[in-house]
């Protein structure tokens with residue numbers, strides 16, 4: 090940072106602002122792209138990011154209020170990635186800059202004043218801005234000039250809490266009155282330090298403060314000025330043994346990738362064929378050269394098992410995690426560790442692609458078909474697309490792996506834009522034997538066919554585990570009046586509410602609105618409301634009734650509130666303490682348990698009928714993934730209950746006929762001009778008022794058409810199937826544009842919210 094004579098002008102992206110474009114501010118100090126600042130935006134202080142230097146504008150500009158980072162945390166390549174993302178996905182730049190930083194207070198400075206003399210006007214440590222308001226500038230200056238009070242900066246610094254000791258110290262009273270206690274000089278030093286770091290490992294503190302003994306810590310503890318903090322740690326004892334050697338097929342692919350260790354490699358391997366072993370061998374090479382590896386998983390639920398395997402394979406390497414389930418404090422710490430190269434392997438979800446890892450040598454994206462890699466809310470973007478760009482910018486290899494690759498990626502591989510590797514044989518176990526049950530001819534109960542129940546019984550006898558897959562969580566899908574047919578709907582969304590028996594509530598799965606359950610129909614006042622359809626909770630109840638001797642667990646978003654709970658259940662499954670697991674798609678993703686002998690898919694039909702051009706693709710993947718959980722150790726079985734036993738897609742999924750499915754699907758996409766042949770853009774106009782949503786979407790449509798005269802396929806405004814979410818009415822405009830066509834998005838002065846999704850993937854609406 091250097092002070093210059095002349096004034097500089099910078100384009101600034103405003104944090105979390107849903108608007109496209111940058112705003113110009115001036116600064117006497119020269120700044121670098123990526124540096125964080127505070128600026129005045131419509132009379133409020135906002136976090137902003139320097140985009141680039143610009144010319145002095147015609148209009149009057151405001152000066153940057155404060156510079157937060159002394160240096161920029163972002164590289165030139167990070168800046169290019171931001172440009173790319175905003176261009177491709179038409180995302181607001183401020184929202185993309187935000188993704189590069191952990192949430193919360195990364196090195197955020199808060200200024201405090203604390204009294205050091207009884208003559209001070211302050212009676213306790215106070216935030217500077219509050220003290221200023223209370224006493225005025227003059228009095229405060231007087232106080233500090235006379236050294237009655239001292240300034241203190243608190244920032245969140247690095248916490249080394251990964252260390253073996255679990256004794257972490259923190260201040261007991263958040264902002265306490267320092268001089269009321271007779272602190273020794275060591276005591277004062279410790280307190281000052283703890284105020285600025287939140288908490289620290291005890292041994293680390295002793296080292297940092299150069300203490301000769303623990304006595305001052307003991308005194309502070311005794312006087313309750315500081316205390317021990319309890320931190321939940323990852324279970325570092327879960328360690329899965331390293332596999333001995335690769336199979337010849339794995340070895341072959343490993344060598345092929347290694348011989349072209351750049352660009353994008355798509356590893357298409359059926360479930361259970363050992364993709365992970367190949368990743369690990371490649372990672373070893375990169376790690377030995379001193380580079381970092383980013384390993385992405387679709388869902389945080391996959392990390393405990395993966396970390397356990399990594400501990401076995403890479404003893405001594407430092408593993409780190411990054412996902413939104415981590416407490417903010419730990420996210421900040423892991424972010425800094427990753428940035429400062431203190432982490433060798435970073436395992437993360439979608440958000441980890443933005444981490445500014447300076448020493449990155451390889452990116453691996455496992456289960457690359459998963460829809461969770463597409464950010465399903467504003468800013469909408471495809472993190473695999475971002476990863477491809479990132480790998481290209483950094484000139485490092487990227488490996489995508491899946492049993493059911495995304496249609497667009499497989500096409501790229503067949504067109505030789507990606508390297509394609511096919512892995513076909515399971516090293517252990519076999520692909521399961523699959524049986525389709527025609528529920529129209531079912532002799533069993535409403536939920537289970539007689540055959541399914543019989544197979545569960547046999548499986549229990551053999552001391553093997555059973556997975557039961559249900560598409561919906563909750564007890565029932567909807568509540569209906571038997572007399573007048575009225576369906577209970579969410580007051581905020583145009584969608585029926587589900588019944589949750591354990592909490593006795595009606596709940597909306599779109600906005601989480603819930604009410605205590607009632608029995609009287611709000612329409613005809615009869616007491617004839619009944620719950621129809623079923624979800625995981627009802628299936629769990631039924632199973633417990635039918636098999637009272639079995640240990641049953643349920644895995645869905647309701648039962649697994651956090652990572653720790655999930656880790657616990659996973660461990661119980663692997664220790665065979667659970668016989669039957671009822672779950673949603675959370676159980677279908679990449680988990681590997683050798684003793685699952687039977688998988689039952691209860692409602693496969695629901696998977697097949699989701700809206701969107703990608704619906705077949707996702708249905709195929711999910712059915713294939715669920716079946717793949719079976720027979721990973723020995724021979725396994727799978728049963729699929731359906732009312733559409735002739736469905737082509739179902740048949741292909743069951744036979745793991747990816748190529749057949751791909752050929753059918755790509756033909757369909759071509760005929761209907763969908764991705765990957767064309768770009769599909771979905772624009773949603775949202776407003777609390779239904780009429781305004783329609784009017785605004787008509788205006789947007791008109792201006793869009795004017796700006797993009799050569800696009801012929803523009804459809805809308807359309808009232809979508811779910812036309813109201815969270816009290817907002819929705820109208821959509823759908824566009825099909827040539828791949829190389831540069832779309833011009835209009836800035837229309839309308840009150841409605843405009844959301845743009847480019848090539849959506851997954852249930853966005």
Ligand SMILES: [Zn+2]
Nearest residue numbers: 570573610613
């Ligand atoms: Zn009724």
Ligand SMILES: [Zn+2]
Nearest residue numbers: 579582597600
């Ligand atoms: Zn709702």
